[in-house]
Amino acid sequence: MRICYVVAMVAEAKPFIERYGLKEVEAFFAPLPCRLYEGEVNGSILDVVLNGQQNGSDLVGCEAASVATLSAIQKLSPDLIINSGTCGAFKGNGASIAEVYIGNGVMFHDRRVPGDDTWGTQSLGNYAVWEGSEEMAKSLGYKTGKVTTGSSLDMQPCDLEVIQKHGGQLKDMEGAAVGFVCSLLHVPILYVKSVTDLCDSGAETFEEFSKNLHQACETLREANERVINYLTTF
Numbered sequence: 616m617r618i619c620y621v622v623a624m625v626a627e628a629k630p631f632i633e634r635y636g637l638k639e640v641e642a643f644f645a646p647l648p649c650r651l652y653e654g655e656v657n658g659s660i661l662d663v664v665l666n667g668q669q670n671g672s673d674l675v676g677c678e679a680a681s682v683a684t685l686s687a688i689q690k691l692s693p694d695l696i697i698n699s700g701t702c703g704a705f706k707g708n709g710a711s712i713a714e715v716y717i718g719n720g721v722m723f724h725d726r727r728v729p730g731d732d733t734w735g736t737q738s739l740g741n742y743a744v745w746e747g748s749e750e751m752a753k754s755l756g757y758k759t760g761k762v763t764t765g766s767s768l769d770m771q772p773c774d775l776e777v778i779q780k781h782g783g784q785l786k787d788m789e790g791a792a793v794g795f796v797c798s799l800l801h802v803p804i805l806y807v808k809s810v811t812d813l814c815d816s817g818a819e820t821f822e823e824f825s826k827n828l829h830q831a832c833e834t835l836r837e838a839n840e841r842v843i844n845y846l847t848t849f
């Protein structure tokens with residue numbers, strides 16, 4: 616089995632790159648900015664693809680995630696893509712800081728195009744997730760929730776309207792882009808997300824995100840160890 620993570624931020628990936636002693640394969644995606652770390656766990660190949668950086672900061676967002684996912688699938692032919700990272704969530708849904716969720720659906724929340732059965736529907740995405748996601752979450756004791764993706768860290772009232780209408784619970788900036796590419800190339804996708812901020816807390820999002828990033832990345836590493844163990848000893 617070949618498992619490939621697609622991760623946006625170094626801070627999110629570093630704890631489990633170090634845990635598994637994954638080695639960087641230098642310039643694997645050159646001239647693209649994405650970076651590959653590779654190793655072996657329980658007889659399976661474990662790849663971690665980072666979106667990469669520009670001007671010294673991690674490339675977050677849908678464009679970089681699409682490029683990384685497409686390149687990863689074309690060059691590595693993984694059996695499963697895992698998009699893992701941090702997200703916002705809602706205390707009104709019972710979420711708390713550094714809590715880990717498994718995605719049970721994925722869509723965009725900031726693509727406002729009319730047409731219920733044409734571009735409007737296509738723009739929302741709503742891609743399938745790996746069919747074993749719910750069972751794995753249950754077995755490992757994680758909550759599940761729908762990932763909704765947009766291009767901004769903040770949340771405008773029109774974003775919230777879409778999120779609420781479609782039962783979104785986890786707000787990120789990459790998930791649906793990764794899901795879109797996986798849907799095109801028929802590769803199953805699993806989401807493992809850890810909460811850095813509560814979108815309905817009233818706090819300033821970037822401040823809350825920054826304050827909780829380290830803690831959320833630790834619970835993310837712990838969850839990913841359990842996920843990898845589950846998948847490789849299946």
Ligand code: ADE
Pocket residue numbers: 701702703704767768769786787788811812814820824
């Ligand atoms: N990543 C972490 N928190 C986020 C939020 N509130 N919105 C989008 N992406 C995030």
